[in-house]
Amino acid sequence: PPPPHTHTTATMSGGEAVVQEANDQLAAGNVAEFKRVMFQVVGDASLPPAVRMAWCKDVLVAQLPAKDADAVRGLEALKELARQTNDLTEEAQASWLLGQLHHELGNTSNAVSEFTNYKSLAARSSDTQAEALATGQLGMCLLGVDDDRAVQCLTESLEFFRGEPSAEAKLYLHLGRAHASAGRLDRAVIHYEACVQACKHLSADDPHIRVSRLSPALASLGDIFLTQGKTQQAFVQYQRLLRLGKEHDDFAVQVTAFGCLGKAFETALELQRALNAYQRSLSLAKAIGDTRNVGAARGSIGGLYLRLGQTSRSLAWYQDDLRLAKERHDLRAQAVAHASLGTAYEALGDQGVEAAAMHYRHCLELDCGDVAIDSDAHAGLGSLYQAQQLFDRAHEHHQAAFDLAVKCGDCQRQAKALGNLGHALFDQGCYSEALDLHTRDLQLIRSTTERQGEALVCLDIALTCYALCVKAHEEEGTPARARHPLPMAAADATSNPAASPSAATS
DSSP, rough: OOOOOOOOOOHHOOOHHHHHHHHHHTTEEEEEHHHHHHHHHOOOOOOHHHHHHHHHOOOHHHHHHGGGGHHHHHHHHHHHHHTTTTTTHHHHEEEHHHHHHHTTTTTTHHHHHHHHHHHHHHHHHTTTHHHHHHHHHHHHHHTTTTHHHHHHHHHHHHTTTTTOOHHHHHHHHHHHHHHHTTTOHHHHHHHHHHHHHTTTTTTOOOHHHHHHHHHHHHHHHHHHHHTTTTTTHHHHHHHHHHHHHHHHHHHHHEEEEEHHHHOOOOHOOOHHHHHHHHHHHHHHHTTOHHHHHHHHHHHHHHHHHHHHHHHHHHHHHHHHHHHHHHHTTTTTHHHHHHHHHHHHTTTTTGGGGGHHHHHHHHHHHOOOSSSSHHHHHHHHHHHHHHHHHHHHHHHHHHHHHHHHHHHHTTTHHHHHHHHHHHHHHHHHHHHHHHHHHHHHHHHTTTTTTTHHHHHHHHHHHHHHHHHHHHHHHHHHTTOOHSSSOOOHHHHHHHHTTTOOHHHHHO
């Protein structure tokens, strides 16, 4: 807590007893009581606004680091007192801090309102740089909420700060995020690469600025390439990220880099190398007390065990991931853990159906704002309903998964959703409609370099065509198998309308 006040009783004109009580509480280390008493002083209309403002600032010294409702309350009081005294500088500072605080707390509309007020005050003071700063902050607040407006604000701010590498790098980074959030991945790549170029011009005297701009740009480039199925290009970016972390002895960057490399190795089916990378990420995250990435690494390891068929170990890791996410009140991490638990319980078969459905629903109910995670939850529910032959509900969730994947520009999730929709129609005997979807799936997946996925889709198309052939010959009364022999496993899977292509591929 801050030291006791140095205000004299003469300046308090009537609030001496209350102020003395506040000082006594603070001297005794009772910060909560100090704040209670000081808010009483701040709200005392009998005291001059300038005096109340001075005490309000002292409350904020004790409260702002907590970033909670009391901090918001104190800043709101400071802003109102500044208006009463027509102090534009104090009002602007309060609005700026309120905007940042609301943004960190996830109160987007309030953050936008405060930064808009700051921009208006800057315009009244003819401070063009402050206006440009506020415009940039507005763009950052609108990411994922109104991406087109975010791009507009960030671009406007970028025009003002041309020639300043640090500001350029930061604005290019957020422009990349805005385009990625809107599903415009090619434009996102352009802006992330512009951020990387801007970082080359940053002064070597402040490596922290360079790392804080460059590391998320490299990670984001790798993630986009991985999403597009360009695994080797993703590896290049993740290796650059790891070198950056080692070059500056930045363990937080190394944690991210090893986690990203784990994803890339897993995509390339190098599962042991993926496990090694995830474990390196986990151990480093624990060493620096990074609870968010501890949870992320544990979730990744759980997913790897699931792929290896070790479902019980996978469940244990995911449950621990969920516990950690709840402890730090991280909604997105909780949603990821619930979606992962749904997948793990689904792998148990009939005995895990109810638990899987419960976790997928919990994931959607959290409304964490990450459409890719919501897409996975819808895909899981669609598969559960399909297994129960509730095809209307399965189609509803598979379609929702596809629409969300389109929204975030994730080609692999789009392909998966199209495949699931095709399998559901196949199970219903709608072979022509299923063939149309699998053909679209093939066109989409050929836009990436995911050769294993392309092979599976080709098999889906072959099996669906064979099912159409069987159906046509049955309607003609001609034995299909005599005319079109297939390997026995594939023929058995397709000659029965109740069997799906996924049964044969597995």
